[in-house]
Amino acid sequence: MTAKIAQRRSEAPGYAALLDRFDTFLFDLDGVIWTGLVLVPGVADVLTMLRSKGKNILFVTNNSSKSRETYKKAFDGFGIQASVDEIFGSAYASAIYLSQILNFPVDKKVYVIGTKGIEDELKSVGINFTGGSDPEDRILMPSGDHSSINNDPSIGAVLCGGDHYINYKKYAKAHTYIMNNSGCKFLITNGDGSYPDSRGTLPGKSFLRRSLAAEPSVDHTTWHAVEPACGAISAPISLYTGRTPTIIGKPSHYMMDCILAAHDFDPARTIMVGDNLDTDILFGINSGIATLLVMTGVTDESLLSGENKSDIVPDYIVQSMGDFAVLAD
């Protein structure tokens, strides 16, 4: 099976020729390397082969549930070579954004809707936080009893990521801080609409409306943003506060800023491999690197042609990253 080519580039090289074109591979995780807790067949061999060819490998995930260190343990568990400094997650990128871009004040706290991955990364950069996995926030709020909802003027930002314990109390706290604390930032780790699982897909953080409107804070000719629309975890906060959050993860440039702060690569010899047109492929396009879409994650064939065809077009399309295992010894 040869790589099918989307309409952006000329002739379809074979798999070997495609790999030879690039020195640096940025791999998305969910839907590319694994779905849920199941490795995509053949991918481990492909990663080993790429390493043997001297290729640079980075992992770039919008999943905020794990810190870099925890992801490193996950790779170790699968027997896949990966170092912490090759792993970039949206929890890590959010911590760096708060610490290095916002210079978040030491006398302020972040209210976290999310899990241990976000908490671990905030701790690693010395940012104080509340909420997150705090059991108090997981106790449902009895109807009509608002006694647990009190403003905390020290909250200077609300950061929302994936949270399987989401509930009204968390939303009410986020609302209270954003609406009452002047200058309170509203950040989301990522805007993915759905999450690839071995059983199919599950709700993501919030889904994206492709407006291709450039982010107001950056050069309009280089970065196209997408707007978080109504969706899963974070979008209700947008709905009831009227605030549009800053998205840290792909396709935003903040994730690439984190990567470029630690790694040099030639954009002309770099490719982003992902399963999500709105995040991974747009991230690659925004970053001026090549893009390879795999069909083992959230993208449905209907987005590649016909009336539902996406306006985000990858350079290359293959069924699975595991297909390249035909090249492994």
Ligand SMILES: O=C(O)[C@H](O)[C@H](O)COP(=O)(O)O
């Ligand atoms: O809901 C989420 O967190 C995202 O959909 C999911 O985790 C995306 O992860 P990625 O495909 O960027 O590894």
Ligand SMILES: [Mg+2]
């Ligand atoms: Mg993915």
